[in-house]
Amino acid sequence: xxxxxxxxxxxxxxxxxxxxxxxxxxxxxxxxxxxLSTQDQVNDAVEKAHTAFLAWSNRTVKDRVQxxxxxxxxxxxxxxxxxxxxxxxHGKTKEEALAEIAKGNExxxxxxxxxxxxxxxxxxxxxxxxxxDVRRPHGVVVSIVPFNFPFxxxxxxxxxAIATGNTFILKPSEKxxxxxxxxxxLIKEAGFPEGVVxxxxxxxxxxxxxxxxxxxxxxxxxxxSHVAELLSHRCRLLNKRIIALGGAKNHLIASKDCNIDMASxxxxxxxxxxxxxxxxxxxxxxxxxxxPELLDAIVAKAKALQPGQAGKSAMGPVIDIASRDKIVxxxxxxxxxxxxxxxxxxxxxxxxKLVATGGFWVGxxxxxxxxxxxxxxxxxxxxxxISIYECENQEEAIAIENANPxxxxxxxxxxxxxxxxxxxxxxxxxxxxxNIGVPVPREPFSFGGINRSKFGDFDITGHGGMEFFTxxxxxxxxxxxxxxxxxxx
Ligand code: NAD
Numbered sequence: 001x002x003x004x005x006x007x008x009x010x011x012x013x014x015x016x017x018x019x020x021x022x023x024x025x026x027x028x029x030x031x032x033x034x035x036l037s038t039q040d041q042v043n044d045a046v047e048k049a050h051t052a053f054l055a056w057s058n059r060t061v062k063d064r065v066q067x068x069x070x071x072x073x074x075x076x077x078x079x080x081x082x083x084x085x086x087x088x089x090h091g092k093t094k095e096e097a098l099a100e101i102a103k104g105n106e107x108x109x110x111x112x113x114x115x116x117x118x119x120x121x122x123x124x125x126x127x128x129x130x131x132x133d134v135r136r137p138h139g140v141v142v143s144i145v146p147f148n149f150p151f152x153x154x155x156x157x158x159x160x161a162i163a164t165g166n167t168f169i170l171k172p173s174e175k176x177x178x179x180x181x182x183x184x185x186l187i188k189e190a191g192f193p194e195g196v197v198x199x200x201x202x203x204x205x206x207x208x209x210x211x212x213x214x215x216x217x218x219x220x221x222x223x224x225s226h227v228a229e230l231l232s233h234r235c236r237l238l239n240k241r242i243i244a245l246g247g248a249k250n251h252l253i254a255s256k257d258c259n260i261d262m263a264s265x266x267x268x269x270x271x272x273x274x275x276x277x278x279x280x281x282x283x284x285x286x287x288x289x290x291x292p293e294l295l296d297a298i299v300a301k302a303k304a305l306q307p308g309q310a311g312k313s314a315m316g317p318v319i320d321i322a323s324r325d326k327i328v329x330x331x332x333x334x335x336x337x338x339x340x341x342x343x344x345x346x347x348x349x350x351x352x353k354l355v356a357t358g359g360f361w362v363g364x365x366x367x368x369x370x371x372x373x374x375x376x377x378x379x380x381x382x383x384x385x386i387s388i389y390e391c392e393n394q395e396e397a398i399a400i401e402n403a404n405p406x407x408x409x410x411x412x413x414x415x416x417x418x419x420x421x422x423x424x425x426x427x428x429x430x431x432x433x434x435n436i437g438v439p440v441p442r443e444p445f446s447f448g449g450i451n452r453s454k455f456g457d458f459d460i461t462g463h464g465g466m467e468f469f470t471x472x473x474x475x476x477x478x479x480x481x482x483x484x485x486x487x488x489x
Pocket of ligand 1: 144145148153203222227245279380449
């Protein structure tokens with residue numbers, strides 16, 4: 001069985017030491033082991049990346065993106081193999097995996113435009129005196145990523161970080177290390193110089209070693225809010241640049257005038273896509289008044305989904321037993337609190353055929369709450385569950401959305417421009433949709449929430465990524481001052 005090793009200086013570097021198993025959510029079987037890095041291995045990766053930095057950062061940005069052009073083409077060529085690995089280790093469907101790869105490659109495309117975007121400013125500020133600013137890379141930068149997008153989330157940072165001249169160390173999720181392990185073959189084939197892109201595997205200890213190493217200059221993190229907050233404090237104390245994206249509880253609001261067919265399809269796609277394991281997934285639906293027709297359409301469309309990992313009407317398993325049990329607990333607690341379970345995903349746990357697979361299956365679940373305090377309405381569940389609450393009016397709906405501590409996404413379904421504007425001006429989330437349940441900003445727009453969904457500065461992709469991975473160097477130059485000039489003219 002394969003052991004997933006580190007990738008340092010363009011070589012897979014196996015070393016003796018602790019390993020942990022990697023499971024396939026579809027079968028529950030162990031499919032590989034992943035190495036946990038020791039301090040020496042972390043130091044080795046940082047030193048190699050640091051050594052590579054001088055030459056890499058001295059190249060022009062036009063030169064650096066040439067490697068990304070080749071990489072982009074290799075990703076397209078190998079997309080099926082990559083997608084199969086994602087299906088195997090993450091559990092999502094092949095269609096979702098291919099979409100993830102295409103979306104990840106879109107951030108590579110954005111990075112290809114950096115030679116046009118990274119231009120600095122220059123101005124003659126006094127006669128004969130010029131101020132100029134240029135964006136310079138930081139040095140060795142680190143990205144720590146979650147399990148839910150094994151390819152796309154690493155691609156949020158890798159292309160922009162290296163195109164801007166940094167050298168890069170990725171710490172993949174220990175739950176899904178296979179996809180990026182394979183991606184490193186493509187990095188090597190694209191001809192990147194040694195030490196520009198590296199992988200260090202591990203868990204908490206590895207992350208802490210990477211953050212604390214004096215030669216790592218900027219850290220990006222994507223994962224749960226608790227860890228995002230911890231790491232942002234840790235890096236701030238070390239005066240390192242940090243962006244740490246956290247969890248989410250995304251609210252969708254349905255006005256009575258919404259298009260029921262479109263809204264119901266969209267809402268179901270939002271809360272069941274990738275089995276609800278998306279930080280932009282719908283998790284709360286607030287209806288303005290009672291809307292039985294909309295609820296019936298949501299239940300009917302969610303019920304039509306079949307357990308599986310291929311096909312447009314398939315929904316895959318969740319990542320592990322702990323996640324499945326957590327989802328079930330929230331359904332049970334809601335039921336005990338008097339909520340109506342309109343569609344019960346627990347039926348999949350009793351399905352003999354599914355039980356026989358050994359996988360971590362739980363079906364789409366629709367809960368109609370009576371009690372605003374129900375935990376399922378407030379906590380991030382990270383599974384295919386939508387919690388519905390019927391609001392008296394717009395004010396009650398916006399008050400619920402505004403009171404939630406997260407700030408990733410919010411969406412209003414309506415046919416009225418006035419209602420749409422009323423909500424979009426008042427939502428507390430950073431990424432807002434009108435009739436779009438997963439309002440992910442596409443390149444060149446930046447991705448990033450607010451409140452407890454993001455700690456640190458800037459956004460992680462697009463222009464935000466360019467700013468995060470560089471700092472402005474300001475140069476003031478004087479050669480010859482015209483005779484008649486004084487310092488202010
Ligand atoms: P996680 O926080 O458990 O793990 C994320 C990464 O941090 C992993 O690489 C893990 O090894 C490491 N890690 C875990 N605990 C740590 C600790 N105590 N100290 C240091 N490192 C630690 O998250 P996950 O379960 O892999 O991912 C799901 C979470 O990610 C959800 O909350 C989801 O909303 C969030 N997420 C957010 C975004 C966003 O853009 N805001 C995007 C994707 C996922």
